[in-house]
Amino acid sequence: MRRILITGATSAIAQEAAKHFAADGDAFFLVGRDPDKLAAVADDLRARGANEVASAVVDLLDLPRCSQLIDDAVEQLGGLDTLLVAQGTLPDQAECEVDPALSLREFSLNAMGPIALLIRAAAHFETQGSGCLAVITSMAGVRGRRSNYVYGAAKAAVSTFLEGLRSRMGDAGVSVVDIRPGFVDTPMTAHLPKKTLFATAALVGERVYQAMVAGDAVVYTPWFWRWIALVIQLIPRSIFAKLSI
């Protein structure tokens, strides 16, 4: 039985990934903003076979509180061996450009909160000498794009942090998983026009589960984003700057 902390537990991808862990009979400590939604997710996981489900309503903009969650989870579940950071919001880029406070708030939620969690988690997991740390980052972090570089920069910060952390945790036998979804059809993207590249949260969530069980390092999902990411990385800066993507 795994003991899992999930932040942003009411996000569509987190719910889908958690279903698979629940079927394995794992125990959960769920963190989210909305008590009704958290209760709905907790009920679902219990009915699917979860061993135990505890939850906490937390404002993840509160960074000291983020760090504290690791200890809360250890206490609630009697230990912790798996962390899935799934919190995130997709800000409106145009609004961010005229509102520095909004930009920083989004950066805090998408980057600083996860990093605060990871720093505390790293200490716990390193001492323990086992476990899995996973974060849902994004394809958007691969390069800075005009249409969403505040969000992209936050995701890139986390990805870079994870790369270094992976190197450190490798010695301790802890896997560090960076999951980079492309477009996913979720409430977060409900306002965007749905193009053909959109994947379902169920498909991406299953991939998250598989990657965490296998201890993969960097996972693009669905699979074709790996090749899109490669192409995007190869585009020369002078040309990339002219793209309106």
Add this chain to the structure above:
Amino acid sequence: MPSYQSWGRLPKATSSAIHSPYWRSDLAELDLGPSPALPYGLGRSYGDSCLNDGGALIDTSNLSRLIHFDSERGILRAEAGLSFEQLLAVIVPRGWFLPVSPGTQFVTLGGAVANDIHGKNHHRAGTFGCHVRRFELWRSDGSRRECSPDENAELFRATIGGMGLTGLITWVEIQLASIASPSLQMERIRFRSFDEYLALENESSADYEYTVSWVDCMRRGPMRGLFQRANFKNDGTAPSLRDTISSKRGSAGKIRRWLRVPFDMPSFALNSGAVKLFNQSIFQLQRRDRISRSTDYVPFFYPLDGVRDWNRIYGKRGFYQYQFVVPSEAEDGFREILDRISSSRQGSFLVILKKFGKIPSPGLMSFPREGLTLALDFPNRGQTTLDLLDELDRLVGRAGGSVYPAKDARMSAASFQLYYPQWKEFARTIDPRFSSSFWRRVTAGGGQ
């Protein structure tokens, strides 16, 4: 963008708005706006009972969470948008099965209640509604009502088989059926006349949970077909459920996905010569008169789920499905309808025959009742097809039978009101802000 059409792909309808609640708590703020609304699940109704041309749809597919599962007693409560595919993946490994299952996993719990669906075990278990313990109904005035046989009993009865018109079903609690194995022992027997068929039904009804027949409707002369009967294995030799399914954990309800009809087939693919050949080959594929074999529940219950979008074989013009029931004592009427279908040479290869049992349906508007039921597809050939179906309607009416609204796209208001004389009583329970293309059609000149 998902497209909101029915499984028969006709009639075409456009929605003025799509509401997509993601959480049950979102319903507190759901504003239907000016046009009438209708819940929409997975769109497996064939005709227009799941469409609301010019009105709004409430897409329930995101309301798909489990709420409680008592795996000792097999009592499950879940949100109404949960599909049977998702549900089976959870319950089968723990030794439970749907009390009543249709021929596809791609229906929702809410849709199963709203159409009071039936399956191969009707003679033993009745309709799906017989196993519904309670549900919650959201009404457009913002109220939420728990309905059971004892509480809000009138709404309970009206909502089962109520075609989504009495409000939005938010969750459903059902009693599941216990199984000892995910496999069934199945027997398939050839019959060469109507009497042979009836004899098989009668000898099997007591000992077999599931019976269904496939009939060749393109052939004149004595009826022929294949009778299938099965039970879940219970002999202790089956591997334990957990072992069987844990090897493919999380995919228990999944079916092969690589088969898919990728485009609309041209109309010549379904001319009567091709259908006749298909029927002959199916019938002759089974060389022996009787075969017995073990099968997994997925291919047994959901053979067509293996071919995604199979409705596209009927091409762009779509198709009509026609399902009727006539009382057992109206056997002559049944034969007459069958003759009319085969002489029309319009029928298709999917002809399903089943004898409904005596267990009464709990819904006010439920379709199933004791008697013989036949379901088949008619490729849309315009007026010729419509004329034939109108004629079948008359024959069904004369035999004291009824036609299934969930499969209908064309029956007249007069036919509907003849089959369902209780429709006025039902109309009083409808949510004043809910409507459907079907309902407006069959109540033209007197409905709401």
